[in-house]
Amino acid sequence: MRLTRSFFERDVLQVAPDLMGKKLVRVRNNIIAVYTITEVEAYRGSEDKASHARFGKTYRNSIMFARGGLVYVYLIYGMYWMLNFVTGGENQPQAILVRGLGGIEGPGKLTRTLDIDKSFYGEDLTVSDRIWIENSEDINLSFIQKVRYGIDYAGEPWKSMPWRFILNQRPETF
């Protein structure tokens, strides 16, 4: 069953762990593909110096200031699209970067596999017919937290926040 608005309109540090093991559904050419979410990173507010919101509202990050449940996509290093889910309420810039899906490790690799690009900017996960999140039957999921990747520029304390969430994988689940 598809996750609704209320799931995403919570603090990013609540939503991120709840995404562990959830199903990412992608529809293209009438083919439905379902992936297990295995790794995400949380970016929380303008005060988070690792976040794109650290400069306030700009052309690129404006969707982060919208209500939760929308998609934030951007290009990095001129080559890789990054897939994010907006969380929290309006004017509360938060986002969750999807770093890993069952069988696909790496935020740049998964968008290539799922064929996700700029056209998904602002897509609404609660009504879209080509991407959404579903609950999983599995309720016995455990995860660990580590520091976020590639954000040394943020400085302390932000670069040390354990805001990367990784599912404890049980091979038979995938």
Added chain:
DNA sequence: AGCAAGATCGGT
């Protein structure tokens, strides 16, 4: 208007 840097990846 120009430029440095980037929430990455794959090959040496």
Added chain:
DNA sequence: CCGATCTTGCTG
């Protein structure tokens, strides 16, 4: 470790 590749947002 290094290059690819190009948009963004800051600076002047």
